[in-house]
Amino acid sequence: xxxxxxxxxxxxCQLNKTLLVILGPTGVGKTKISLHLxxxxxxxxxxxxxxxxxxxxxxxxxxxxxxxxxxxKHYFIGSHSIFDEYNAGQYExxxxxxxxxxxxxxxxVMLVGGSMMxxxxxxxxxxxxxxxxxxxxxxxxxxxxxxxxxxxxxxLKKLDPKHYEQVDIQNPKRIMHALEICSMTGKPxxxxxxxxxxxxxxxxxxxxxxxPRPELYERINARVDVMMGEGLLKEAEQFYEHRxxxxxxxxxxxELYEYMDGNWTLDFAINMIKQDSRRYAKRQLTWFNRDKEIxxxxxxxxxxxxxxxRNIISK
RNA sequence: GGGCAGUUACCAAAGUGGCCAACUGGGGCUGACUGUAACUCAGCUGUCUUUCGACUUCGGAGGUUCGAAUCCUUCACUGCCCA
Numbered sequence: 001x002x003x004x005x006x007x008x009x010x011x012x013c014q015l016n017k018t019l020l021v022i023l024g025p026t027g028v029g030k031t032k033i034s035l036h037l038x039x040x041x042x043x044x045x046x047x048x049x050x051x052x053x054x055x056x057x058x059x060x061x062x063x064x065x066x067x068x069x070x071x072x073k074h075y076f077i078g079s080h081s082i083f084d085e086y087n088a089g090q091y092e093x094x095x096x097x098x099x100x101x102x103x104x105x106x107x108x109v110m111l112v113g114g115s116m117m118x119x120x121x122x123x124x125x126x127x128x129x130x131x132x133x134x135x136x137x138x139x140x141x142x143x144x145x146x147x148x149x150x151x152x153x154x155x156l157k158k159l160d161p162k163h164y165e166q167v168d169i170q171n172p173k174r175i176m177h178a179l180e181i182c183s184m185t186g187k188p189x190x191x192x193x194x195x196x197x198x199x200x201x202x203x204x205x206x207x208x209x210x211x212p213r214p215e216l217y218e219r220i221n222a223r224v225d226v227m228m229g230e231g232l233l234k235e236a237e238q239f240y241e242h243r244x245x246x247x248x249x250x251x252x253x254x255e256l257y258e259y260m261d262g263n264w265t266l267d268f269a270i271n272m273i274k275q276d277s278r279r280y281a282k283r284q285l286t287w288f289n290r291d292k293e294i295x296x297x298x299x300x301x302x303x304x305x306x307x308x309x310r311n312i313i314s315k
Numbered sequence: 316g317g318g319c320a321g322u323u324a325c326c327a328a329a330g331u332g333g334c335c336a337a338c339u340g341g342g343g344c345u346g347a348c349u350g351u352a353a354c355u356c357a358g359c360u361g362u363c364u365u366u367c368g369a370c371u372u373c374g375g376a377g378g379u380u381c382g383a384a385u386c387c388u389u390c391a392c393u394g395c396c397c398a
Contacts, residue, residue, distance in 0.1 A: 026353070051353055061353080087350035117352055126349050137351080168347060171356040181350095193349070246351040254353095275342085280353050286346060 017103040017202040018313055022112040023048075023119055023288060024209030025281035027220040029299035031064055033209065034112040036302055037309070038072040041108045046095060047076040048113030048122065051250050054082045056239060059232045060252030062223065075102075082239065082247040087131065092121035096200075103202060108313070116287040123206075125198030129189075132180045139183070140176045155179055160188035205312055207305060208294040210285065220277045227252065228270060236260075251276045 020041070022034045038045050047053070051061040055078035063077055075098055080086055095111075099122075102109045111122060120126075144152050152175050157164045159182040167174045178189040185192065210216070236256040239248055243257040252273050259269035288294055297305050 049353090085351090088352070089350045091350090115352075117349070120349075124349090129350065131350065168356055171348080173351075173355040174348070177350075195349080246354080249351080249354065251353045276353080278343095282344085283346095283348095283353085287348080289346095 016107060018108045019099065019122075019200070019202050019204050020108055020110045020309060021048075021119060021123065021204060021206045022110060022209065023114060023206065023294070024299070025216060025284040025288075026114055026277055027062075027223050027281065028209045028211055028216060029219070030112055030114065030209055031062070031068065033299050033302055033305065034110055035064075035068055035072055037306065038110055040306065041110075043106050043108040043110055044073040044075065044102055045110045045112050046098065046102075047074060048091075048095075048111050048115050048118045049076075050088075050091075050113075050115035050118050051247075052077050052113070053080045053086065054078070054247055055080070056082045057235070057247075057250065057253070059227050059230045059235045060250065062227070082242070082245060085131075088117045088121045089126050089129065089131065091118050092126050095122050099202065114284050116284060123200070123204055125196070125200075127192055127194050127196070129181060129192050130184055132177070132184060136180050136184050140179050143179075144172055144176055149175075152176060152179060156182075159183075160190050162188060163190040163193075166190070204293075205309060206291065206294040207309070208288055208296040209299045210296055211298060216281060217278050220281060221274045224252070224270060224274045224277060232256070233266075251280055 020037070020043075022030055022037070024030050034045060049061065049063075051057055052063045053076055054061070057063070058078070064074060069077065076091075076095070099109060111119065113119065140152070143155070149170075149172055152172065153164070153169055156167070156175050156178055160178055163178050167178060169175070181189040181192065211219070232252060233256060236253045237260065239245075239253075240257065240260055242248060243253070243260075248254065248257070255264070255269040255272040255276065258264040258272070259266050264272070295308060297308075
């Protein structure tokens with residue numbers, strides 16, 4: 001009755017393999033519990049944190065420390081430079097390939113992080129859409145900057161009326177991306193969007209971590225102060241001249257650049273980091289709440305989490 | 316003690332007789348989001364109601380008026396200035 005997850009290739013069938021996804025909002029305490037779980041299962045950790053990829057952004061992304069990295073084998077922590085081009089599509093490919101390797105030796109592999117779309121990319125896959133080249137990106141950016149939102153809305157209406165009906169028409173980034181794909185492929189973006197969910201050849205257990213909102217916010221606020229104490233300002237300063245780069249359009253950095261540019265006081269910038277982190281946490285929760293496969297826990301109840309996982313795996 | 320200014324929703328701040336449940340900003344809440352995603356975007360934010368609508372608000376009390384956040388009296392508190 002159960003449809004095998006891996007009908008494409010029986011050789012690669014890995015039904016006894018499990019990807020343990022640990023997700024939750026920033027600052028909830030994913031790192032701590034995941035290290036314990038990884039040690040318990042003797043499995044490696046694959047990060048799904050789209051900013052901990054960058055080796056230059058250690059403090060501000062609360063990346064695992066050297067000591068923590070010693071304890072458990074991690075992948076995708078500091079694996080890239082902020083000067084690299086990277087995106088969720090590439091991450092999907094890289095991670096699936098990596099998981100294939102890891103599952104040869106491990107029955108359980110953990111995916112830990114809070115980057116919603118990146119987690120989705122691994123669990124459900126993404127459509128086959130080309131990576132946008134620089135010229136195309138700049139072209140549409142220029143169109144938007146010079147002619148405004150209404151103009152690109154109309155362009156989309158012409159090039160992809162179907163998508164025009166579907167996208168958030170107020171959101172310039174979404175419109176521009178659709179236009180980029182239209183002009184790169186010569187086809188409507190909506191033609192490439194299948195909405196299909198890929199079947200993976202491993203089981204997926206999704207563990208969501210959350211706390212009462214006030215507690216979560218307190219932890220976030222406190223962590224920002226810790227980061228400042230650890231030298232976040234200095235870390236950000238090093239890349240001041242590259243502050244326009246997308247990879248530095250990141251909570252914890254962009255606010256400090258406002259300070260360095262003389263627009264904000266340092267205290268104000270620090271408060272904004274806290275606030276932007278809180279907002280990010282909320283957005284993460286909104287996204288995760290849609291996913292009914294997630295089983296939620298309070299991170300302090302490690303035993304409960306462990307028991308839940310054991311129960312599923314032993315079946 | 317005297318003079319002046321002020322007290323509006325979680326905060327800041329408009330409104331100075333009817334168009335006011337009250338501009339706006341912040342915060343908060345809710346949501347959208349398949350490649351720049353820690354991005355970007357949207358809605359709500361006095362109470363009750365799904366909507367229509369009903370009800371209670373603009374420091375307290377009293378008054379003027381058909382009608383008050385807006386005018387008057389008084390009390391309380393805050394700020395600045397003079398003592």
